[in-house]
Amino acid sequence: MSKITMTTPLVEMDGDEMTRILWKMIKDELILPYVDLKTEYYDLGLEHRNETDDQVTRDSAEATRKYGVAVKCATITPNAARMDEYHLKEMWKSPNGTIRSMLDGTVFRAPIIVKGIEPCVRNWEKPITLARHAYGDVYKNVEIAADGPGKAELVFTGADGTQKRQTIHEFDGPGVIQGVHNTAKSIESFAKACFNYALDTRQDLWFATKDTISKTYDHTFKDIFAEIYEKEYKSRFEEAGITYFYTLIDDAVARVMKAKGGFIWACKNYDGDVMSDMVSSAFGSLAMMTSVLVSPSGVYEYEAAHGTVQRHYYKHLAGEETSTNSVATIFAWTGALRKRGELDGNSELSAFADKLEKATIATIESGRMTKDLALITVMKDVTVLNSENFIKEIRKTFETL
């Protein structure tokens, strides 16, 4: 059988620890035998980031802008312990943060649904995709303590010197004060990424804030979304048969719990932080969550939502057997290959991605899985496989489809 050819390369961002091991196994077993893979390779492993003063991360983001589709392995975000472990020149920033800010992107996370791994919320039949705004609010706050009685004010000084001023509070004793901000530009990018992704995946879009209480701040989010929707997306949504739905955040939470799933839930930064952990843990396992960064200009970077699975890596280094789940990383590859196929009019490549996903799900549904899933499945008599054999079983299933 001849291999599927590609016209445009994928941007391939290699990473660290256990996921770097899985990365190679996935390529060798599941992709290279079938696809004449074209990638532009960037090694984002921590050692190479350190050698290049993190230039490799910026180059990989630049290449993603150029080619439009990237696939990324999980990477270490250095902390004090990693400084010693890897003898780092500097505590390099999170690659995800660097790439996200260079691409001005929004992250969409969705669970992979398989029969036998049931969500805690019984009525969730389809995935709920969470979109988290990745700029501002409490994550870029400034805060001070009021040490005693006094007046706190909010002051804006325009570039031309004109001022707006409001009293926040007249303190009669100690307290705390916080200043948060966002920018119209960032909210617009967020809105566009959400509308584009809803069209892309043909799913309804929900968005919620607390605009009844926050009549200027949160209301601005609501207004920007509404304005962009009316102007640029309404007719396209109608054509696609999907809807944009705005409500209050507390109402959204109540509705999500009773919904069937199958929609995108866009959240402000803090809501997204909290709700994405709730939704992902209720769907079963972090190892079954996919993640894609989408820029407002339509650039895509696919990855797994989990980290480098450090604990398993040290077992692997010690020569012990591991049972690390490669599903989210496989789906990062299939997501990227499918999107590349769509953009290049290469239907064979997209069909390959669909088939590999099907084989992955069918393998688990037949009772062959890694330990993390065996611990939570409702299936009886399952076969627990090690990291490598799970991937090999997926290949066997693939060959039968």
Ligand code: NAP
């Ligand atoms: P992690 O890699 O997400 O793993 C935490 C634990 O979750 C694991 O020890 C394992 O539990 C379980 N787990 C996660 N993924 C799994 C998988 N595919 N298969 C089986 N079990 C899985 O988080 P971490 O170990 O705290 O972080 C390691 C490194 O990842 C850190 O340096 C962090 O900076 C980085 N990180 C990177 C990204 C990214 O690149 N997107 C995201 C998050 C974290 P058990 O040990 O109980 O089996």
Ligand code: MG
């Ligand atoms: Mg969090």
